[in-house]
Amino acid sequence: MEVVIKEMVFTDAYRIELLERKIGLLASDELLVKNCCSLISPGTELALFTKSHVGFNDPEITWARYPIKPGYASIGHVVSTGDAVTEYRVGDMVFHHGTHADYSIVDISRDMCHPLPKQENIYDMLFTRFAQIAYTAVAASCSTDGAVLVLGAGIVGNLCAQLFALETGRKVFVADLSDFRLAQIDACGLQGINSGKENLSKVIQQLTEGRGVSTVVEATGLPTLVTQALQLVNTGGEVILLGSTRGLVELDVYKLIHRKSVSLVGAHESRYPLFGGQPSRQSFGRRVIEALANRQLKVGYLVTDHITPLEAGKAYRWLLEDKDRHLGIVIHWDGKEHTDGQ
Secondary structure, three states, rough: OOEEEEEEEEEEEEEEEEEEEOOOOOOOOOOEEEEEEEOOOOOOOHHOOOOEEEHHHOOOOOOOOOOOOOOOOEEEEEEEEOOOOOOOOOOOOOEEEEOOEEEEEEOOOOOOOOOOOOOOHHHOOOHHHHHHHHHHHHHOOOOOOOOEEEEEEOOOHHHHHHHHHHHOOOOOEEEOOOHHHHHHHOOOOOOEEOOOOOOHHHHHHHHHHOEEEEEEEEOOHHHHHHHHHHHEEEEEEEEEEEOOOOOOOOHHHHHHHHHHOOOOEEEOOHHHHOOOOOOHHHHHHHHHHHHOOOOOOOOHHHEEEEEOOHHHHHHHHHHHHOOOOOOOEEOOOOOOOOOOOO
């Protein structure tokens, strides 16, 4: 079966092309998936689109070079399987980490792929990848009590806050500059704080009756917020770096870490192996799919736009220039919208 794949490619900064290539026979461990939709990452993909990702200037991060095929959150139906594949059948709906394309080849021996429950809302399930990334911070936390503060109310920050509340039962606060994003935080039952309008340190002390926060999660990637996170956390607490920092950070290590006995924890998803039991990225993915299916994570309001592949360039500029109105952007590869798992 010969298939022509149409896939989105960043050919240079601010340049997107929809390119075609032919594929041949599947290898024994591969699936051919016809994608119905994919979700743009407002963080990593935007940094690659604008060439602001730190990897462009780092010789060790060789994948951050044009041309780049963006995307890592797609859903589709299996249309063909390799000879050795036994756990998937033609017609199964799956979530996978493939790039933005109408078809994807998924090697289940090395690529993440999850079967989806039948009749589930496709758009909810698109957030599996972002929730899996957010779960890294929950798994990396060594604190068992005290309040949690998440800096950043984007998709990953929002899901991180929800997962901390769901998995630990701890009180969670979220700080951001955008009333639009904070309204989404309020909609899922968490306490949002506009750090541009209020003194964040004073508000935290008031909301916790002077107890402060024992965990601060930096979920934006802004270098300046690493210092702020260390200033806000309690003595003996932990600061978890969930966002990929977009630049260098200058720190007073003695005052903010050494003297305060603060743990600074890196929580890039590569902290955990791709496959295996708990903890692994595979296990986190399974857990968040369960939480999404049970409506324990509220994500519907995070979808702000539905576009065709040809509108992708416009969508990235929305995320860059109009962040207060655009967040979760779904690309439709089959030309139609979906209300359930069909």
